[in-house]
Amino acid sequence: METSLTRRTLLKTIGLTAGTSAMYHAMAMLGHAQASTFSGPPVLSPAKPGTRVVILGAGLAGLLAAYELRKAGYEVRILEYQNRAGGRNWTLRGGDSYTELGGHTQQVKFAKGNYFNPGPWRIPYHHRAVLHYCKQLGVPLEAAVQFNHNAYLHSTRAFNGKPQRLREVWSDLQGSVAELLAKAAQESELDLALGDVERDQLLQALKGWGLLDDEYRYRSSLYTAVRRGYATPQGGGVVDPPTAGPLLELKQLLHPAVWQGLNALLVYNAQDTMFQPVGGIDQITAGFMRALPDLDIRYNARVTHISQTEQEVKVTYEDTRGDGTAQVTADWCICTIPLNILGQIEVQASQPMLAAVRAVPYTGFTKVALEFRRRFWEEDDGIYGGNTLTDQDIDLIAYPPHGMMSDGPAVLIGAYATSMAKTLRLTGMSPQERIETALAQGEKIHPQYRKEFLSGVAVSWYRVPWMLGCRARWSNEARKAHYDALSAINGRLVLAGDHISYMPGWMEGALLSSLDAIQRLHQRVQAG
Amino acid sequence: METSLTRRTLLKTIGLTAGTSAMYHAMAMLGHAQASTFSGPPVLSPAKPGTRVVILGAGLAGLLAAYELRKAGYEVRILEYQNRAGGRNWTLRGGDSYTELGGHTQQVKFAKGNYFNPGPWRIPYHHRAVLHYCKQLGVPLEAAVQFNHNAYLHSTRAFNGKPQRLREVWSDLQGSVAELLAKAAQESELDLALGDVERDQLLQALKGWGLLDDEYRYRSSLYTAVRRGYATPQGGGVVDPPTAGPLLELKQLLHPAVWQGLNALLVYNAQDTMFQPVGGIDQITAGFMRALPDLDIRYNARVTHISQTEQEVKVTYEDTRGDGTAQVTADWCICTIPLNILGQIEVQASQPMLAAVRAVPYTGFTKVALEFRRRFWEEDDGIYGGNTLTDQDIDLIAYPPHGMMSDGPAVLIGAYATSMAKTLRLTGMSPQERIETALAQGEKIHPQYRKEFLSGVAVSWYRVPWMLGCRARWSNEARKAHYDALSAINGRLVLAGDHISYMPGWMEGALLSSLDAIQRLHQRVQAG
Structure with missing residues (x-):
């Protein structure tokens, strides 16, 4: 630990005195390069007393900003649309319910201890910011096997449809x-x-x-x-x-389905060793919330206007429970609202930033979780964790990498459709139809499905009311035209979140973007 | 669980009425085939009252035989050369000491909670007998990542010796x-x-x-x-x-070193998902011992003669602490003593069996465990579990797949030399020299080695007094000439152990051999 701090201090010193490139070189020498741009948490000098920052959105980017800015002495307030923190860092358990756009409500019936992460679920070994904050916040992680040699590759178009x-x-x-x-x-x-x-x-x-x-x-x-x-x-x-x-x-x-399957399993972001928080991805949010006692957070707050002068920024919001409209005034605003939501809000910012907000479409994956009476994939098929690939709409079956060999009901991911065509077909269905599709396609690989099925939950991200998608889909052209405008501090407003990173949809992108935004903001404040 | 039992009962019924081939076919239909010959624990009819079995060796084969035979009502006694059960199912922890042939004694200085498995350490997903008994005996297992994409391949002969x-x-x-x-x-x-x-x-x-x-x-x-x-x-x-x-x-x-390295990491027996018992491999022995209360086991017993008549078998042994010689008489004897030790004992058996005992040489791997102050391979290199391969004598660096991201000292495997030339070079050294070699070769991959090193333990199996090797090395010719004679019941004596299997050196081989031996023995007894 001491060595680690020494190394970091060294890197900071090099960074401060010789610029980023020298620091990068030093990092490479120390074996840090090629993994992450993360080089330790920011060391912010004390804030000017009374400097107020309003943060929009209590997802990971917003929580991290609150956490680091409070440590530096800022007065922080968060506005959050939902009645909970975490955003897409979200876990569903037995007893939870979820209502999607269109009105379908699902009651989660999973057994105690079982869970489903509709959004992010995995932490690659090179996502060093997430790993760092999990450790710092006391969030236990466990390795989650990805490439299981005994799992299946299934294609309707090869091997006569027989899983291999x-x-x-x-x-x-x-x-x-x-x-x-x-x-x-x-x-x-x-x-x-x-x-x-x-x-x-x-x-x-x-x-x-x-x-x-x-x-x-x-x-x-x-x-x-x-x-x-x-x-x-x-x-x-x-x-x-x-x-x-x-x-x-x-x-x-x-056959294309074969190498496409192998490729999908072995990309850098899916390689072993992969991690997951013990007990559900929302344990990261829980860790931040533990570290943010007395956080000034207003839930059920739907932001409608962001306006600013040279002196301050004003955010107007409605209470979604019908409790009227209110305003927050602050010196600075960090806005982590997803772009496709932000585009619907009146924002006082430069034309390039506003154009950028509207230039980036969102993808909308569909994920289905299925609970079964027993772990037949382990007991009958010898598959412990990892992923089976298929060219059907469900794309993937992900076996739980935790609780292996235990008795009783277990939850697997029965669909994770990421291509536009596949996810749109599933999004067009009712949750019950999505679950039925996951069962019908999954039983071609595991005939035990019907006999052992208990219940399911299906989340299509285009129908998630507070997201309307799951991650920004940056084209190279959009990146070139709009990324700089989107990430630059605009008066008293700065945007942050995974959408302002080179890894949209990943928690690491949210944290790195947030760290970058608060560091630039702090410099601006100190310079002002 | 109920379903699982029903399936097994079904298989047993098919097996009893229609023979093995029909059972195999049924197993294939149920997805069990291709994984293991294990089809559930034996269901032995009650033994004739008073039938005595003496088991030689309290390794896994001996313990499993005792466990299943006692359940069937046999009177079981075990003779064990060492002062502990488990044999190669062996874990060293801080405070332990170990004296090898030649007299070198090593005091293990590892921190509390750290351990080293000098013998077996991993359980492939297809070793279903081991997985079954671990579950039955309440031995918690954890997944142990094998193929870590971020670990290194190192060769002195490629890439200018730079790890990739x-x-x-x-x-x-x-x-x-x-x-x-x-x-x-x-x-x-x-x-x-x-x-x-x-x-x-x-x-x-x-x-x-x-x-x-x-x-x-x-x-x-x-x-x-x-x-x-x-x-x-x-x-x-x-x-x-x-x-x-x-x-x-x-x-x-x-370069050959490259594909040899990749090949070594990806064989069937090393593929993910791999398991290990939480806390050390000897937790399997501990599980058996918990399930064998009041076991009649004589430790420190060096067997010198095995003689038999048509009615009974007599085993003579010396107390290794100088407490004289004694004899055990039983109706049957299950001998799990390794062949290279058994070859030095006077055994009354058929000439083909005695010839077989002497026909199989043993290999003698060398394993070195190194404890370091901190997990620099995680903190600096981003390597969490898995294996780095090298063409140096140490062959491999295996990073601990447990306790990841924790602070404080941790133990990795700094050498696992399996080829004859490499292990012989290391076996010829003192333990201290082996550790020094592991450091000198390992620091070419991890320059942090010297700075962070605390202590090490080195076990060369040719120098393990009670084994003189680590596993039988069956040639195809020896297998053809001697395997049947070795595995056949010989009068009132039957041999068991991993050496009488197609997977020598693996715990699964020991268990499968033991299950086979006791089932054949039981049939013989019931028929007699």
Whole structure:
């Protein structure tokens, strides 16, 4: 801990005296670079006494701003549209209810201890700001296996619709590609841009990497079974010796659904080691709230106007329970309201900022949680955590990485539709129809679904009243045209949130954006 | 739970009435096949009253035999060479000491709560017997991440000895191979044994799987960075946009150390999801001991003779504390003594069995545990659990998958040498020299080693007095010539243990062998 602080202090010193680039270089030397722009919490000099900041939105960006600004001595007030803090950092449990746009209300019936995170649910190992604040706030994390070699890859268009174990798909695709390239390298006159020595090296590498035999063929054998698993398993005592099963057909392996599935599972943001808060993602919000005693937070406050002069900023809001309209005046305003909501609010800001607010559309994923009587995926299929991929609308089945091997009901994610076409089809349905779809598509992979099903919850983010989407979808063009205007301090107003980051939809983006905004704001205040 | 029992009962019924093949088929239908030969604990009819079984060795095979036979009503006694149960199911903690062959004694100085499993340490998801008994015995398990994309691959012979992140190595090798094959498929007249349609499909698959650009090239870009990670990370607020780093050189990627490393990390027995008992592997032994109250177990008993008549079996043993010699007479004997020890004991058995005992050599891995002041691999390198591979003698650095993000000292595995040459070099050293070697080689990957090091423990299994090796090394020839003779009931003696299985060195092998032995023994007894 001492070393860690020393290192950070060193980095701060370098940063202060030599600029960001020198600090980045120093960080790289210390092994920090390439992971995150996060380099420790901000060290803000004491605020001018009585400086008032109003924060709009009590999601993670707003809570972090409140937390750090209060520590520096600012007078902080938060306005929040909902009757709870956290925003998309949100967990549903048995007894909760949720009403979506259109009026459908779902009563969550999960057993005690079971939960569903409709929004963010995972923390990649390189999201160092989230990891830092979880530790600082005493939010326990647990590793959540992502790539489970024994989970399935399912496609309606390959392998006759029969789910295949990921270890077999991955191993056979790698082996087959290695065999094909070895053949090409041996037989063709093709110039591989490699000299003779390298061609030899290539063949040896393909042989080893692909598990090819002495004739550079990828074949079913006890040798390849060491990677892909056995047909007759390795036993003990008087028992049949292990055997290898048939390989998957190359033609099937080359199907787009196959490599699309493998790709989706292995992107940087989905790689192991992944974390989740123990007990639900909203434990992060709970951690912030514990650290913010006597926080001046007004719930059920729908912001309608943000106006400003050179001296101050004024925010008008309605009480959503019909308790009238009120105003808050402050020296500065940090607005974390999502852009597609902010676009509907009257804001006094520069034309470029207002144009930027309206320039970024939102995606709207659909997630369905299903509770089952027992963990049949573990007991019958040997799948402990991780994800099964499918080309159906549900996209994915995510098995709970916690409570493994326990008895009693358990909740899995039965759909996580992220592509526009898929999520729109699900969004158009009633929650009950979404759940039925998750069951109908999921049972093609797990026939146990119907027998073991207890209840479900379905959240389509386009229908979440306080979001109307789940994350900003920045195009390269929009980024180029609008990002600077959106992130710049505009008079007495600065925007923050995951939408003002290069990782929209991720909690890390919200925290990094918030840290950046408060640091720039503090400098401005101190300079003023 | 009810469903699970019903399924098992069904399988048992099918097995009893229609034979193993029908049961196997039924299991496959239920999704059980291909995972394990384990199909639930044995259901033994009540034993003939007064039937005595002496079990030699209180490792997992012996303990499981005692546990199941006692349930069936047998009178069970165990003789154990050491002064504790568990055998290789062994955990060292602060305060423990260990004296190896040659006389070196190591005092373990680890902080409270830290531990080291010198023998087995991991439970693959397909080792269903171990998983079953852990649950039945109330031994809590936790997932233990194996393939950590952010861990390193290090080779003294590639990348100038600089450790590379596994995600980059793996992604770049896959991308480069895809590019080469795409080039071959496009340019050559080579018959890839694919029609025209398939060639097109191949190109599309290579493009997607390898993350190739529109000209089928694997290049550094924000597109490939989505898998391999960023040079300038994705940030929030006013910050430089993310950038991609340079790719690894193909020539380096093709180095044997590279694919050997990737292969070693991804074999079936090392794939995720992996488990470990919370608090140390010996919690499995503790679970058995809790379930065996009043067990008749004689510790410090060195078996010297096993003789038998048609009526009974007699085992002679010496008290290793000098307390003289004694004999145990029983109706049956289950001997779990490792073959290289058993070969030194006078045993009355058939010539084929005695020949088999002497025909199987043992390997002797070396494992070194290092305790450090802090988790610098997490704090500085962003590596949470998983394994770093190197071609140095230490072979591997395994980061603790438990206690992640905690403060204070932590123990990692600093060497796990399994090849004969590497382990022999380490075995020839004193424990202190092995630890020094682990530090010297490990600091090439983690320069923090020396500064943070507290203490270490090194176990070379050839020097473990009660094992003289760590696991049977079956050749195909030895298996063919001797396995049947070794596993057959020989008069009133039957052998059991991981050495009589197709997975020597694995706890699953010990349990499966033991289950098989007691079931055959029980049938023999009932038939007699």
